[in-house]
Amino acid sequence: MVTMQDVARRAGVSAMTVSNVVNERHYVREETRRKVSAAIEELGYTVNTTARNLRQGRTGVIGLALSEIDRPYFGRLSALVVRRARQHGYEVVIEITGDRREGEMAAIQHSRLRSYDGLLLYASQLKADDSSLLRADYPIVLFGERTYTTPVDHVVVANAEGGALAARHLLERGCSRLAMVGGRWSDGDDADVATARTQGFADALRDAGQVLDPEAVRDTPYTLPASRDAVGSLLAVMPDVDGIFCATDWVALGVMRGLADHGLRIPEDVKVIGFDDVEEAAFARPSLSSIAPDLVGMVDAALGLLVERVAGSRGADDYREVVGGVQLRARESTADERGPAIRAPEAGGDPHAGRR
Amino acid sequence: MVTMQDVARRAGVSAMTVSNVVNERHYVREETRRKVSAAIEELGYTVNTTARNLRQGRTGVIGLALSEIDRPYFGRLSALVVRRARQHGYEVVIEITGDRREGEMAAIQHSRLRSYDGLLLYASQLKADDSSLLRADYPIVLFGERTYTTPVDHVVVANAEGGALAARHLLERGCSRLAMVGGRWSDGDDADVATARTQGFADALRDAGQVLDPEAVRDTPYTLPASRDAVGSLLAVMPDVDGIFCATDWVALGVMRGLADHGLRIPEDVKVIGFDDVEEAAFARPSLSSIAPDLVGMVDAALGLLVERVAGSRGADDYREVVGGVQLRARESTADERGPAIRAPEAGGDPHAGRR
């Protein structure tokens, strides 16, 4: 292994000068710079990041903890985080929590153990009781969940607003027997992704004079098989359903398959709308209407908050909440029989991020 | 920040003893161990991985370089790699190459710069000419590409065999006007994923007395829009196509959408088969027949090779090639009109990995 010392000897300077060249500090004489650069080239020197990090008291790595990586939404999220983090000078290590509370808590522990500089945590299962963990003297930004009781930086989709958009869209397209798959009724102060979307959906229906039958909200895991099978149990309690809001597009893909298995046509018999606007949605048959969150804006905000927190440039009591905007993308799966089907897909728009 | 020294003072021992406890070395007296553990607990000590790594000359991180993360196949691959690597005691940092040769070369450079302990590289664009890079005195395992000219550890899907399986399946199901989307004719010794699958497909057709029209092989990017649009150009040269082999399932999803846009029914008018067996495939409508590689076996093999290489437990001239097995998964998209449609989906089997 070639060290700075080796380069310094070769170039006839001190290690410090090599360091100055490597780090592009400006006050190095041009001639010296060239000598050192030549020596680096000849010896094939690369800096030892570990040593640099030890000296600087950082690791240059942030953790990204999420439920699963092999689902379109998380794939897209990861891609955005990795790219953006690198722009901030950080590498990203991915941690899989399996969507379990223990997994999410373990990620926090593990993250500190591994000495990441900070953690971006997609937490769906952490409850207010777990706040002590989040309070940790450790830079954490929560993503995708809203926590009311704990002071913690977090970025959240406008879940309730999205649910309301979906409700109004289905009503407008003539649906009257509405259901939700992947929904859950809130049972306290906390609102996770599922309950927030359900609440927004139910509230908007109520405002329109409709009541959402509790039986019509199927609380199923966000997997393709479970979502497909949810159709059967939904039809058992509501055989004449004509509009389904799915908590995520992934759920919707399973539901569409389930409806087909029951011989139901989309959108003629049942209209379907999802949430997340993953790329698959626009190419499914029929193309899937969806609520599109401003993922790019949210990732930017989250990393901004995390980097600030790591740098300590924000006070210990100064916590922020960023709410990502949502937009309706109407496609074939909610097309009105009276109008022409909308052809898929269009380019993504540029939703706005609200900041409080 | 709490250091070993702090713990040592608190427990009334030396730092070395704390180190011995932390690393679970066996020759520590039980009483001492308890004292130290208590001090660690009280002070909330965690080891500084950076310092440990500096001392041990490793980073504990391996790089995973792949084209894109936000595609089902790569999502699944990443999930497997992350889980398996952790079992070997490594974290994984993901690098996106964008499926460009420069991206792949940059990943190697970057990886050395960042001092990862090793690199798992999904390379599709590296040519034999770039062999010097791979020869680097740096542990690299190639994944998904076959390289003939360079001595390098690599793990590869049985691409040609998979292509042949697809060909024979389509023929067996009565197709006679065959095409391929996402295929590419080889132009040299090297065979990347696309050319290997194309070759296997074409060879199997030839063996069955069919000739694959060069015009019927559409070399399009592996994206949903490009794959959908490829259907139009394919129909222009081959209006009566009745069987399409898609280089990946992702391509197939786009092709299925494109066929629908042209009013063609699957499988009645055109049968479609993909490659990779991603979860979406089994839930598409119709469910997509696919060639399923033994991903689990391949990831195990790749990490095994990489860990050996990092540990230096294999000679500098001892390079291995591992070939991952493939299996046919027949589903609705290639169903025979004469027989009943096969209902999706079944659990994944346990393909065999061949080792040469």
Add this chain to the structure above:
DNA sequence: ATGAAAGCGCTAACAC
């Protein structure tokens, strides 16, 4: 079974 000394490769702080 435990401790003391040394040093991994780098850079902050200061001296020249």
Add this chain to the structure above:
DNA sequence: GTGTTAGCGCTTTCAT
């Protein structure tokens, strides 16, 4: 502008 000194937190080596 460039060099010297010191030390980040840990573990290897060797002594006790």
